[in-house]
Amino acid sequence: MGILLNSFTNFLSFQVISALFIGVAFGILGGALPGISPSMTIALLLPISLYLPADVAIAMMMGSYQGSMFGGSISAILINTPGTASAAATTLDGYQMALKGQSGKALHMALYASVTGGMVGVIILLVMAKPLSMVTLKFGPPEYFGLMVLSLSLIAGISGKSFTRGLISACLGLLMATVGMDPIYGTKRFTFGNINLGDGVQTLSIFIGVFALAEILSQLTKGKEELTRKEETLSLEQNTLTFKEYFGNLWTIIKSGVIGALIGVLPGIGGSTACFIAYAEAQRNSDHPEKFGTGIIEGIAAPEAANNAVAGGALVPTLTFGIPGDVVTAILVGALIAHGIKPGPLLFTDDIGSVYTIYIAMFFAVVALLVVGKLGVPLFAKIINLRKSTLLPMIFIICVVGTYSTRTNLFDAASMLFFGALGFILRKNKFPIPPFVIAFVIGAQLESNLKRSLILSDGSMSIFFTRPISAILILVALTMAVLMLVRNYKDQKKEEAKSTE
Amino acid sequence: MKKLLAVLMIAMVAIGFLTAGGATESTAKTTIDFPTKPVELIVGFAAGGGTHIAAELLSPEATEFLGKPLQITTKPGAGGAIGATYVADSKPDGYTLLYATMSLPISLYMDSVDFKKDDFVGIACASNVAPVLAVRADAPYNNAAELIAWTKAHPGQFSWSHPGVGSTLHVLGADMMFRMGIIDTIKEVPFSGTGEGTAAVLGGHVNSVVGFPTSFMDQVAAGKMKILGVSSPQRIAEFPNVPTFLEQGYKAVLTSTRGVFAPADTPKEVLDILDKAFEKIINSESYKQRGTAIGEPPMYANARDFNQMYQDQCNMIEELLITLGLI
Structure with a gap:
């Protein structure tokens, strides 16, 4: 306790607090800019942080970690361009709300959900780091596979009206995930001899293509009037988030936070999967699942709470084993080592002070996010008031620059254009986009863990059913898929009955 | 207000361009007056990863010994091959260099890459890590x-x-x-x-x-x-009590050397300047300290020796990959 208090008082210095705020602001900016991923934001801060004292550096990086997780939602909501991969799920309802003129409300929901989710992550990290670290170890390839099957089954819930079209979209997504080098044997697939496809299609190129560019294209088809039309401004009341709306969603937010933190604990899965799972779970559990995707706050609350909570979860294996939970924590490990703090099994015994500093930094990062976000949201929300004919070309430039800058590779911008066209065609023909994106995100982990499991079991499928965790996950997935199919079938019957009446 | 917003958006775009980095215009002529602008060091691995951080270790002393800053750019993908391709195709004026690991010789034989062994010339070995x-x-x-x-x-x-x-x-x-x-x-x-x-x-x-x-x-x-x-000819500082495979009677001695390469057609004068500058950088105390701290044991070899090492490694890797049945 004494050490905790000591770390706490050390933390309350002008330098540390200002580093925290700078980190948050920088993170929000980086997160909002497509192409500057959370990991790149921290990588950009890394050289500066090496010249700072350890606690100042930690505060700055934690701030930018939390900031960037929220920042992604700004561009997702306002211009349908996920600023980070984790914000992809936020575009589904966020942008629809912005179209209705409720961008202020959407951004506030994103902010409060991020802050609450971030808190859930911190609390879970504080209270359960040690027991949760065991989860990291319990998950071997078959368990990962089970989890991916479960995630995939959630697609059934977000397929929209036509289950068949949803499945076709999902299969296309899985197909895209096979592009590039086979994760186990190294065979090149669908690369057409192009070295830029060696690692597969870049996630951001797909996200920005099918969300942002496809949206620009469909706006363009709406004719000149639409482009010069001024967005109607709603009364303040319709565009602000009420207490009731926040507390009405508190359960969804906390649950999504827990989902996010738990997925964060598992190395290699990542924020975007966590957000889609949280989104699908919120929809599954909702009284009005059909409204998801039309612009409702639940659809923002769930993914935004999840992606900030991932940060807390990802720190669990990082601190307890020195095994990074995601890309951001991987860079964080490097930074901590450079400051003489060695994340790993000895940290909790040898250097508990540093552990507390990290916890406290994470906690205050969430608080700082609330402050900076609250100040920034009204400013960001105004972007939507720009005339479309001004806004759309700018978004297009951001799309190109963003996809280029992830790997400083023009090929990724070109593939963004390709996926923009593909997304546009899919939308025009009423194929839902979310299943495509989720299947793509899940595909790589699904495949590599299937193969790893089968190598370990000498090709026997029994490995998935003799190990309790993977067996349970797969059974839950099957049950959920069947339940959703039944519901889908009943809904269709009802509609048919209605139309014949 | 609207104008202000437009300005803001433009600023956002501009920041995007700036942080995107990359593309430096290649206008300078190769005279003895080298370098007259920052030298770009390409890393074929993701920002923040081990290889990127190892390359960043070189940059603090660059201004002092090279005269211009070393600008590190990551072009990740295909096991480093995308970055290597970029450097192989760049103007051989010494302003675009490659920081590469053992993955360079490996990708020469395991991938269908567009560059050849002789497209690169070694400038300096920076570190050596044993698996x-x-x-x-x-x-x-x-x-x-x-x-x-x-x-x-x-x-x-x-x-x-x-x-x-x-x-x-x-x-x-x-x-x-x-x-x-x-x-x-x-x-x-x-x-x-x-x-x-x-x-x-x-x-x-x-x-x-x-x-x-x-x-x-x-x-x-x-x-x-x-x-x-x-796998190393000698025991390593990190695990002084663990015997090498060689001591145990198995001839696994390969280590991963990392270092700086230039496109092969870079003028001799420029290569000499780079050779001398990197010698001073890598042999500086501060580089050695940072490298040791972060688990990147410094090892220097000059351009001639490093180039020879690279050639030897290429031949050995090719032979090894054939033996292992990987190609």
């Missing part, structure tokens, strides 16, 4: 000989992991298994990254992981893992 074979502390074998005996008694049950097909650690690990004569009786389970592989070993899902020493130092100190052997 190790790590297992869980409670594993029933403590050294190479015991491991071999165990795999003989339990064929097909031992599994090893590496951070990806065609990675340096894949090839160096396969070399260890080959030299121990067990490569045909064990399972290979690639993960994406040493971290994931380590988690799988700690969780008991796979038996061993091949990685660089810093990944396991704390695990070993905490009594969670142990090292069966080091």
Whole structure:
């Protein structure tokens, strides 16, 4: 306790607090800019942080970690361009709300959900780091596979009206995930001899293509009037988030936070999967699942709470084993080592002070996010008031620059254009986009863990059913898929009955 | 107000362009007056990763010894081959250099890349890292000989992991298994990254992981893992008590050298300037300190020696990959 208090008082210095705020602001900016991923934001801060004292550096990086997780939602909501991969799920309802003129409300929901989710992550990290670290170890390839099957089954819930079209979209997504080098044997697939496809299609190129560019294209088809039309401004009341709306969603937010933190604990899965799972779970559990995707706050609350909570979860294996939970924590490990703090099994015994500093930094990062976000949201929300004919070309430039800058590779911008066209065609023909994106995100982990499991079991499928965790996950997935199919079938019957009446 | 917003948006775009970095215009003529602008060092791996950080170690002294800053740009993908292709295709004026690991010779033979061995010329070796074979502390074998005996008694049950097909650690690990004569009786389970592989070993899902020493130092100190052997001609500072494979009687001695390369047609005068500058950078005390701290043991070789090392490595890797059946 004494050490905790000591770390706490050390933390309350002008330098540390200002580093925290700078980190948050920088993170929000980086997160909002497509192409500057959370990991790149921290990588950009890394050289500066090496010249700072350890606690100042930690505060700055934690701030930018939390900031960037929220920042992604700004561009997702306002211009349908996920600023980070984790914000992809936020575009589904966020942008629809912005179209209705409720961008202020959407951004506030994103902010409060991020802050609450971030808190859930911190609390879970504080209270359960040690027991949760065991989860990291319990998950071997078959368990990962089970989890991916479960995630995939959630697609059934977000397929929209036509289950068949949803499945076709999902299969296309899985197909895209096979592009590039086979994760186990190294065979090149669908690369057409192009070295830029060696690692597969870049996630951001797909996200920005099918969300942002496809949206620009469909706006363009709406004719000149639409482009010069001024967005109607709603009364303040319709565009602000009420207490009731926040507390009405508190359960969804906390649950999504827990989902996010738990997925964060598992190395290699990542924020975007966590957000889609949280989104699908919120929809599954909702009284009005059909409204998801039309612009409702639940659809923002769930993914935004999840992606900030991932940060807390990802720190669990990082601190307890020195095994990074995601890309951001991987860079964080490097930074901590450079400051003489060695994340790993000895940290909790040898250097508990540093552990507390990290916890406290994470906690205050969430608080700082609330402050900076609250100040920034009204400013960001105004972007939507720009005339479309001004806004759309700018978004297009951001799309190109963003996809280029992830790997400083023009090929990724070109593939963004390709996926923009593909997304546009899919939308025009009423194929839902979310299943495509989720299947793509899940595909790589699904495949590599299937193969790893089968190598370990000498090709026997029994490995998935003799190990309790993977067996349970797969059974839950099957049950959920069947339940959703039944519901889908009943809904269709009802509609048919209605139309014949 | 609207104008202000438009300005803001333009600023956002501008920031995007700036942070995107990359594309430096190549206008300078190659005279003896080199460098007259920042030199770009391309890293073929993701920002913030081990290779990127290793390259960043070189930049603080660059302004002092090179006269201009060293601008590090990451062009990740295809095991470093995308970055290497970019440098091979760039103007050979000394302003675009490549920071590469053992993955450069590996990609020459394992990938269908557009560059050739002779497209690059070595400038300086910067560091040298030896891979190790790590297992869980409670594993029933403590050294190479015991491991071999165990795999003989339990064929097909031992599994090893590496951070990806065609990675340096894949090839160096396969070399260890080959030299121990067990490569045909064990399972290979690639993960994406040493971290994931380590988690799988700690969780008991796979038996061993091949990685660089810093990944396991704390695990070993905490009594969670142990090292069966080091692939290196000599013992390493990180694990002074662990015998090398060579000491144990197996000829696995390959290490991963990292260093700076230039496109082959770079003028001799420019290469000489770079050679001298990097010699001072890599031999500086501050570089050595940073390198040691971060687990990137400094090792210097000048342009002539490093180039020879590179040529030798290429031949050896080709031979090894054929022996291992990887190409």
